[in-house]
Amino acid sequence: MRRSRRAKIVATVGPACCEPKMLRTLFEAGVDTFRLNFSHGAREDHAAVHAAIRALEAEIGRPVGILLDLQGPKIRIGTLRDGSLTIAAGETIRFVQEGADRDRDAIPLPHPEVFAAAAPGHDLLIDDGRLCLRVKTLFRDSLEAEVIVGGKLSNHKGVNLPGTILDLSPLTAKDRSDLEFGLRLGVDWVALSFVQRPGDLIEARGLIGERAGLVAKIEKPAALDRIDDIIALSDAVMVARGDLGVEIPHEDVPGRQKELVRACRLAVKPVIVATQMLDSMVSSPAPTRAEASDVATAIYDGADAVMLSAESAVGRYPRQAVEMMDRIIRSTERHKMYRSIVDALRPDEEQTPPHAVAAAAAGLASAIHAAAIVVYTSGGTTAARIARRRPDVPVLAVTPSSDTARRLCLLWGTHSVFSSDVNNYEEMVSRAVSTAVRERFAESLDHVVIVAGIPFAQAGTTNNIRVIAVP
Template sequence: MRRMRNVKIVATLGPASNDYEMIRKLHEAGADVFRLNMSHGDHDEIRARHEIIRQVEKDLDSPIAILADLQGPKLRVGTFANPEGEDLVEGAQFRLDLDEAEGDAKRVRLPHPEIFEALQAGAHLLVNDGKIKLRVDACGKDFADCTVLAGGVISNRKGVNVPDVVLPLKALSEKDRADLEFVCQLGVDWLALSFVQRPEDVYEARALANGRAAVLSKIEKPAAVQAFDEILRVSDGIMVARGDLGVELPVQNVPPIQKQLVRKCRAAAKPVIVATQMLESMIESPMPTRAEVSDVATAIYEGTDAIMLSAESAAGNFPIEAVTTMNNVAVEVENDPTYTDIIENTRSAKRTTVADGIVAAAREIAETTDVKAICCFTQSGTTALLTARERPRVPIIALTSQRETARRLSLSWGTNCTMTPDVERFKMAVVAAARAARKLGMATETDQIVVTAGVPFNQAGTTNILRVAPCEERLIFRTDPE
């Protein structure tokens, strides 16, 4: 299914998008990747959604990526004797401890001894999405005495953020490990890790996934921003998760961080998603605010690979309208000459390999001649990702015999994935590329395309050939009925 844009759209599934008809409509409206949020729904529900996505993929003959978002170690306070919670007043004293008794206006349980181990006097704690701010005055192995800096109502099981310290918590809880194995057996394409703090947090997930899914790190903590280069190096992709990031950092810090992370991901040829509250008002309204539209457009101008909908498509009243709005904004932005100028002026890749040179040459040829598409044969997806890093002006067609590769590349900027049989000669590759370009409506028989491939064929990491080819080239494959 050809899109008239390059940026990809990720749509989260939930109660509002739970059946075949709705999921098919979301894909047809523009959703390239579906996110399964493991914080909500049991394994039976997740399995049912996965099966529906794969049926839509089969019925429309269109590769779809599935991203399973692991919950991560959620930090929450305990419960209160008053079910409505307590009102904490600025300047008041409040204690967090390990006592199992129900909380009151003076204290509440924080059932995470790891936090107390890491806290020091002067550190800050943020409760209920940052609405309540506490400063630690004194602490020990089982308590923290705090002063309320910003007050508000604290109630049962509200979330806690600790922005000032790196917590001795693993990125994968026991629930996450069970969920990871479950979704890998289902056959998801991407795993998103929540609350990553350090590169070591990614190692365990990679080992458990064992190649069955690509690993994407969510950047939502200050520690992850500080260690970003190392985290990026060991990750297959990145999500700039602005929700918790905006809680743990001053909100004015988030936009420049977003821009910096997107550029680093692009330079590394690794997909990056910008996420959280992009069209938040469309949960209740069929029309977005102007500020939301500008936020989506800004992420696209920055060159992000994908933009994401969360509650808008999972629980909102207008999921199809939300996807359609994102699609329309993307088409409009990418037709703006300023977009092309920005994208081409922000190329910063360090090219050190033959494959780097091949894809750069393909992009240069496409920009200086009347070439309609860049067709790259890829086994692992690396050549397609390198081509996408160049952000060429013409469409990218990734041809692969690996269904898993085609699905994962659905997250990559400008990449149109198509399945093709294994080829043994470059002539066969050129013919397959020409057929794909014509089938997708990107070229006619009188047009030319650029074809990149590697010899020996069907091996990862061998890209070493480039050819400008006419689309009328023909060859009869053994699999053809004639």
């Protein structure tokens, strides 16, 4: 099943789409990778969804990606004595650690790391930024903060601290247990929430190894300060605009999104743009015009994938949301301005033989109007280098690794195919041509550009380009 677009679609699985029939419906509508959100749902439910996706994959004969999204540490206020509290701008409010003496209006904050890291002038954003307080004074087990924006506060609302770097691992005990569970299932990607520093990626990599790709979710301002190192240590990046949009000014989010997409393209790492892309479709069969424009902007920026969250997980119209996203992507990629914009954002090539070969293959394929670029890849790196160029020719990635084939379901413009190893040059050429024909990328008299490494089955040896006419 060949997609008629380059950018990929990630859809979150939830109560609205967890049954096998609906999962198949969403795949047919355009989903390339399914996201399992471990912030919600029981493990047995996630295991059932994983099994259903793998059964679907076997039935259709196409790789399907599965992304496990870890919950990460959640900073929340505790239980208020009266269940809720109204605070007004200009008031001074006291926050106390769990177990500390408190008066009736003191707000419990059972997170010692907050009291250890906060400083006067730091902001506390509560309930997705609806309430804003600024730290004034710190004590041993409490702090006082001035209310900047007031309102009603209720139990267990989330707290964001944009100016505070917390001495907190992004992997809680729950995350570690969920991670091991997901790796035993065989997920393809693991998304790490609330990354603050490069060391967070190193810690996660030590647990994951090579069993799955590692996605760094960018939702903390501290991560933006070390973004080049974070991208280098990850296998992919998610621009998680929900929490990021709470912790940095709203007006800064679009520019940061463009910076992140460009930085990932430069580093040859897939990048996903996520959160509220078609948010109104949670309850409406059609998006707003602004939402359609938002999705299109991510495509013009050159994002590898765009993601649906609540729209597919709990929305009333999951199929329509996927179909709409598919239509917006296809329309954007066909627009007369698309190619000039994407080409203008193309980064300079790295001065290495593998990058030069990938760039040459993409340029050659465009120059001769080839039907496809067929790339032999063991770990997916060669396909990623070609996709980095955003060629106007489809990329058909042939790999002997089912894991690689599934991970490539996140990579821009790449149609991955699992195939056994080739043993010699002529077999490579023959299989490339037959695969391009079988997958409906080429027909008789078309030209295909073949990219491979000699000797075969050795990562990092991309050094060969061949042009051949289909008999």
